[in-house]
Amino acid sequence: MGVPRAFPHLKMRQRPVNISNFKGSTIALDVMGYVVKGHYRMMKTSGLADDNTLPDSTPGVISSVEDIVRTIVAAGCVVYLVADGKKLPKKAKEHAARAKKRENDLVMAESCFQLGLKKEAKKYLARSTVISPATVDSLKGIAAKFPGKCFYFGALFEADSQLGYLAQNNLCDLVISHDSDMLLFGCPKVLFTMNTKGWGFYYEAVDIPTALGWKKYSYEKFLKMMILAKCDYVKNIAGIGIARAQKIIESSPDLSITSILKTVTTLFPDSGIPDDYATEFDEAYFTYLYSAIVDPMKMESTRISPPPLDLTEEYLSFAGYVHSREQTLDIVLGNIYLDSGRPSRNVTDPSNLDELFPPECFFNSMYEHKKEVLEFDVDGWEGPSPNEDDDEDDERPKKFDCVECDKTFDCLSRLLYQTVTHTNLKAFSCHLCKRTFGYRQTLELHMRIHGGVRKSKCDICGLTFTRQDILTNHMAAHNEARPFQCDQCPKTFKTNSCLHQHKEVHLQVRRYQCENCDLSFKRIRELESHKSTVHYKARPFKCDKCEKDFTRKDYLEQHCLAIHTSERPFVCEICNKTFNDSAGLRKHAAVHSEAKPFRCDICPNMTYKRSDHLTRHMKDTHPAKLEEFMAKKKKAKRPPATSTEEPKKKKPLESTSKANIKIHKLSPQLAKLVGQSMMSQIDIVNKINDIVEEKQLYDPNNHLYAFGDQDLVNVLGVLRFKIANVFNLLNRHLE
Structure with missing residues (x-):
């Protein structure tokens, strides 16, 4: 190339x-x-x-x-x-990367066909064939x-x-x-x-x-400049093109790779030098000098x-x-x-x-x-540019219209990005954790997580990160400024991503439906947390100082702060009373308020400042009505889905849970793992969760994930998996 x-x-x-x-x-x-x-x-x-x-x-x-x-x-x-x-x-x-690119071109061709862009689809198909x-x-x-x-x-x-x-x-x-x-x-x-x-x-x-513009030229100097600028034999240093490569070579004290890389770090400190780059560079240099030929x-x-x-x-x-x-x-x-x-x-x-x-x-x-080299007299010749003979397609449209909205784009790639937002198509998957992405660039950034290389370091606290954008978001933690304000409420945030996450709170539509019950959620992570804790009974977050375990990381942190430390960082502004968590401070705030918003429906004269006080009243005074009251209270916390569009009909409880109680015949491989030949979905998932719990296979960096041992890997087909989604990896083992 x-x-x-x-x-x-x-x-x-x-x-x-x-x-x-x-x-x-x-x-x-x-x-x-x-x-x-x-x-x-x-x-x-x-x-x-x-x-x-x-x-x-x-x-x-x-x-x-x-x-x-x-x-x-x-x-x-x-x-x-x-x-x-x-x-x-x-x-x-390089050959593996080209093979991957051909796969991506097939995906792009399919997207073009769906948009009716056959001419563009043909170009991607042409690139994908061998x-x-x-x-x-x-x-x-x-x-x-x-x-x-x-x-x-x-x-x-x-x-x-x-x-x-x-x-x-x-x-x-x-x-x-x-x-x-x-x-x-x-x-x-x-x-x-x-x-x-x-x-x-x-x-x-x-x-x-x-x-x-070199007065002193050597083949070695030129060759190493071109390798540094990106050749097919070595991975490129991010941000180093041919112009910067020339500047680096010219500034380097000598042509050793050690000296060259020191010059890279001096001139362009933000450039991330890949691991083993020095070895790869030397091998590329030797490839140009000593390749096998006839x-x-x-x-x-x-x-x-x-x-x-x-x-x-x-x-x-x-x-x-x-x-x-x-x-x-x-x-x-x-x-x-x-x-x-x-x-x-x-x-x-x-x-x-x-x-x-x-x-x-x-x-x-x-x-x-x-024995003699032929010399050619080419001076004085003038002719047309060789490219004038090329039969390139001059009829390619300069504007691309999105069929889902009124937006117009000046290049096809931007239109395809827009298409992903409408279709939620995620064609690029990680072969290690099976997570899917809408864009190839996002997948490439994600793969750095599995590489374990943390080159982006915070100069203030010393934490390291796999990507520069994550470090940029982290730096906001050291800054008191909150420049991003919600346009629907007074809340402000340190980063734009936090603002976007917060805006989901104001959405009325609950797009994420649990397939195991009739509950729906605004955020995908809320659905995954619900499935993991409610249906699969996973409690992956364990306290290292006592035997308690928790369904969520913030619950564990709250427990550690309340039980195992003497810190009480939350202070009431009125009476200066301190608390070890924000929930305690919120409950205490009711003491300083005259409002009593919680009223008993049976004895209307009884009103309370806090909901737990009303619950205690129901338990002591109306025990026969307690179960009905608790069900009503839980329903009030989760309003039904509302939107300007007609809401989708919820599945009846019987139909949504049918998948859970259906008995599946298991493959011999899965049956050997779980100890039975026929089981329901919920029993299979719970059994695998028990295996993860018993062998402590949780990912130490994220307890919502686990690393399988040899038996699990043979069944699931992946090394690292999300506990809440484990059943999706078992389809080929079920009848």
């Missing part, structure tokens, strides 16, 4: 040159770049099948590559189609159409490193590619993004010092340049490994499909290469190695 922003920073698109200016030269073509570009373009312009899938793009892609080859051959050049080989070990994380192995056969077929002028060349691993070797050893005069990494692999002359008319941007490595004249696998003795083959395995001659021949000639190891449909006999390839091809043992 190359380094982001490398083309404008290095001024690589300022000299359009036509391929005809390189007549008589040997060209090495980064052919997979053209395959990917052609595939994407074909997918965007092709029609959709009835099931909203895209057709096979191979014929159209191969046709577009053939047009490029025909243009090169017509200019009087010989061309080698250099194709990618096996996946480079050093790039394993090039078929049959492409190798087709590329060899192209070479066969131009005998003596075009040859297929399969690289051991990445085509980039193989192209660098060919260019550095004068086995080709020019490299044609879309990838800025050609310069990192030491290619001295590159024609970038050449189109079917033969126009591309010509760039020479000797132009790099001028573009960067010496085509000997047909042997070797490395771009000989590594020093202390860098063993075992250590350098991340940069590819050396193959046997037989394996090397099969890969170079395209005799096997690298994904499966099966023979390709078009096998070339490696035993008679001299008969198959002319002496002008370096696969022939009679090939004479060039």
Whole structure:
């Protein structure tokens, strides 16, 4: 993919040159770049099948590559189609990230289909598909159409490193590619993004010092700057792009990674340096220098340049490994499909290469190695920008309208974000705790919690946090200012997030319905707390000083403050009496008020300042009516759902509890865990809660969650799970 922003920073698109200016030269073509570009373009312009899938793009892609080859051959050049080989070990994380991105593109495509945006959906589908192995056969077929002028060349691993070797050893005069990494692999002359008319941007490595303004230039200095700016072999330091990378390299006392990282910390203290970055950086540097490639004249696998003795083959395995001659021949000639190891449909006999390839091809043992580098006179040439030939879709709408509301957006991504707010679609899930999110960025932030890395530290109290935004919210605790005021009541808050949480109190709609009873809640966390404490009887918060346990963390904190400390921080402003919790202070406040809002319905003359006094009166005076009074009191605390819309009908108690009493037949795995083959939902959940309680599997950082032992993990399929939602993980074990 190359380094982001490398083309404008290095001024690589300022000299359009036509391929005809390189007549008589040997060209090495980064052919997979053209395959990917052609595939994407074909997918965007092709029609959709009835099931909203895209057709096979191979014929159209191969046709577009053939047009490029025909243009090169017509200019009087010989061309080698250099194709990618096996996946480079050093790039394993990058390949996994790309696979994840393809999954995300499928989700985005589905969202576009739901919005009726088929044109945009096709683009996401195009990005999510994978090039078929049959492409190798087709590329060899192209070479066969131009005998003596075009040859297929399969690289051991990445085509980039193989192209660098060919260019550095004068086995080709020019490299044609879309990838800025050609310069990192030491290619001295590159024609970038050449189109079917033969126009591309010509760039020479000797132009790099001028573009960067460096009087003293070295390949090591340039290479480490580009790695720091983000390459495919190492995770980027947040906030460091190519411009900042240049500033860091120029300011660093030397080019050691230790010195470079110290300079990063000095110039950009907010940049979070990933763990093991120094090791990853050095491995990326060695990958550019010592990647495994093929010496085509000997047909042997070797490395771009000989590594020093202390860098063993075992250590350098991340940069590819050396193959046997037989394996090397099969890969170079395209005799096997690298994904499966099966023979390709078009096998070339490696035993008679001299008969198959002319002496002008370096696969022939009679090939004479060039001793002089061809020089090209490209000055004075003027031509159209290569991009003018691109058939990009100019009819893409510049405005995107939301079908759910009247809002209009200037880019598709913002519309899709808006769609999530309407549909509550949460397509991105955490593979560790199964929590779901509406946006990929939110999932990425969430994953930092599981990483355990707390790089954001409060300078006042020393607490550390996984994310900068959480630290920002925490800093409000050290500030007395409360700038965020509710527009529906006088309350003020220190942070905007606290204000938004508070505003849910004013909502009349109770959107979250408990499936186990007829109660509904305004907030999802209230529903989860209700399920955990009422239906599953979980009391995960234990006092470490006595045997008591509690359903909620604030109850535990209140208990510790009242029983195990002598602190009484809550002071009455009227009489200066102190209390150990706010509830006690609120009850005491009634003493100083003349109001008696709590009235007995049976003896109306009896009124009380506090509700617990009325309850005591009912217990002493009207014990027969106590149960009815308590039920009425509980109902009064939770008013029915009201809104401007017609409220949804509540499920009758019988139907809502039916799921709980239904007897399920359990899978052998679950039956072994709980000790029975048939159980109801509530019994299953309670049994698992008993296991968590007995083995003390609670998450020490959040007691609403638990970490499963080996038996639980085998059944639930996750390591960490939310106790209130455990039944949702058992569907595959129930009949």
